[in-house]
Amino acid sequence: LTSRKHKPLLIKMATVAVSRPPLGGFSFDNCKRNAILQGEANKVGFNLPAARKTGTTICGVVFKDGVVLGADTRATEGMIVADKNCSKIHYISPNIYCCGAGTAADTEMTTQIISSNLELHALSTGRLPRVATANRMLKQMLFRYQGYIGAALVLGGVDCNGPHLYSIYPHGSTDKLPYVTMGSGSLAAMAVFEDRYKPNMEEGEAKQLVHDAIAAGIFNDLGSGSNIDLCVITKGSVDYIRPHDEANKKGVRTGDYKYRRGTTTVLTKAVNPLDLELVEESIQTMDTS
């Protein structure tokens, strides 16, 4: 009878514990705690560390035989440059590449997930994946998370229907255009495109145009910098040029703090050899299995 009396409390605790089935995916357990910590930090005036953004210039252009994608290589963390030479052009499939702006981790993981899904899809269909497929997968995933995944992407590739270029915004909207720019330096790059874009350009012309657009972003936007990466995708071949141009080369040091031997004259020199005797020698093999 005593066990019956204690059972109700036990049941309540247990039902709360057992009734939640384990699910994969995002866990929102820490959101309330984070909000409280943010409030506390703001009261004291302390800033919690910011996520690493790519604060970028990325762009793409469709030319006669394919697509040219371009990106700068600076990753920022607030006001500091976190990575001077990061790679923003991600592989999606042998004929499709994607540039990513926004939160670096989000673009990285999103493009990797879509790349894996596209590979499985291609194995299932037995065909080379299409750019429209990648576009749809990306937009459906980004819309599902309502813009909380901060990934702004420029997706380009060549498939059986020709060259295609899409821009994908963090909330899930997409545009299919002949030339696109994204990122904090997008306005500078778009100015160059609007001035000099012509349909059906040659490959050399298109590469020069993308190079100039990214250079405009690098020199006029604080969030973009370092080198220019290009990726030229044509039917059957991909030319990943990293770096295409080192626009911001770090200077070479002209002086040296090391002094030559003999800068200070030596008056006397005394050498005392230390007598050490070997007491014990033991060998421990490393477990490299």
Added chain:
Amino acid sequence: MMRFCVLQNSRGLHSQLKDSVPVAGLCPQGAYGMQDSLRSGFTSVKNELLPSHPLELSEKNFQLNQDKMNYSTLRNIQGLHAPLKLQMEYRAARQIQRLPFLPSSNLALDTLRGSDESIGFEDILSDPAQSEVMGEPHMMVEYKLGLL
């Protein structure tokens, strides 16, 4: 209107957050039944009623809503028999499980749903097969058998 629908959770926003109906102060969220002030702050009714993140509710019901949408489209195109047959298979496959505290592979379920051919965040983040905590075995089996 789908009569034969999947699990209808019609209890509303409040109880969609937790499976039981919480009362402020009586059922605190922390371990051991005590309010975990360090992690979740002080108790407040507002804290327990509102979701901690705008996506929390939508993510919780995402798969369910997708299925509902697909089944209703299928019903409109092909007639009642199509979703009926699919749901029968789905329910049969869902019953193939290990004991409640052990992770099941759900192979038949995945194949039916088509999620064996795709990778999403549920496969990468908080994989239930790799969680550090396990439910209390006796408690969970008794709950499942209705003995609790």
